[in-house]
């Protein structure tokens with residue numbers, strides 16, 4: 001018998017999440033059984049904390065549920081020959097240290113994963129956030145060589161990959177982030193222009209200075225006020241990929257305009273929201289491409305690793321506050 005620890009949503013978040021909204025529980029897991037669904041015992045090694053957990057908790061969870069989320073886990077006991085003991089998988093089993101599965105809901109890491117590459121990257125650049133950057137840029141922004149791409153939350157899990165893929169695709173890249181250290185990082189990984197949106201005197205001027213001719217593509221991770229200013233800097237026929245709206249996730253009262261219809265009309269813009277799971281049937285293609293670029297050093301990855309399962313709520317709240325450089329990960 002194994003005792004798992006799990007974080008549950010004690011109380012729906014009101015405004016910004018607080019540590020008191022979570023509860024740490026213990027769960028006795030039953031032994032594995034021949035036949036039936038109890039085929040594998042897995043232990044979480046790395047867990048992901050992601051912005052989507054904030055809006056999705058309200059939409060999909062009730063109080064007392066285990067927090068939603070993804071982990072890289074190691075097979076500890078197996079009655080399923082497809083997963084021998086020691087096999088690492090990506091699972092969507094929520095914030096728990098151990099769990100039982102029949103294997104159907106688990107994803108193996110790509111077979112060409114090098115031994116020396118941290119497996120935590122399967123939650124970041126070679127996982128859901130990387131795929132978001134890949135499909136958002138290729139399929140929604142439809143970026144072309146020579147174009148100028150703007151991305152916000154640029155030093156985060158999705159944004160840092162967006163910028164680097166746009167460079168690989170032959171674009172000029174402008175990134176915005178919320179600290180000088182993040183801006184220095186963006187320049188180090190190849191962004192052409194980067195600025196701290198919190199300290200510029202005018203966002204409007206900073207966007208104009210970074211690209212006086214405007215932007216062909218805008219990969220929007222933030223929404224709200226930033227997006228309503230950036231839209232005025234789009235070139236005619238520009239494309240906006242509405243990936244996230246983190247500036248609005250913690251609002252108790254919805255923000256008011258300015259509204260976007262007039263620049264949309266006069267610049268004949270395309271603006272499309274998307275969710276990465278739309279391309280689940282092309283997951284293998286995306287992961288293969290991302291893994292290759294990471295192994296070749298063309299996509300560099302930084303991780304903000306918080307040690308200790310007990311610190312999951314803190315890591316989640318820290319990420320929402322912008323404390324992470326690159327992908328926010330918890331190491332059990």
Ligand SMILES: NC(=O)C1=CN([C@@H]2O[C@H](COP(=O)(O)OP(=O)(O)OC[C@H]3O[C@@H](n4cnc5c(N)ncnc54)[C@H](OP(=O)(O)O)[C@@H]3O)[C@@H](O)[C@H]2O)C=CC1
Nearest residue numbers: 051153156157158177178221243244245246247275276322
């Ligand atoms: N559509 C989809 O399928 C997917 C969408 N997403 C979305 O992409 C976005 C980025 O996600 P991800 O890369 O995982 O997270 P990040 O690693 O970028 O972490 C979140 C970052 O958002 C920034 N941020 C937080 N609050 C604000 C605010 N009020 N205004 C501006 N920036 C803020 C912070 O960076 P800073 O210091 O720069 O402010 C923070 O570090 C999110 O909106 C997320 O919901 C993610 C995955 C899939």
Ligand SMILES: CCCCCCCCC/C=C/C=O
Nearest residue numbers: 051052068069070092244275
């Ligand atoms: C329980 C794990 C669910 C993983 C789904 C990932 C989809 C993320 C879509 C993100 C939207 C906004 O952040």
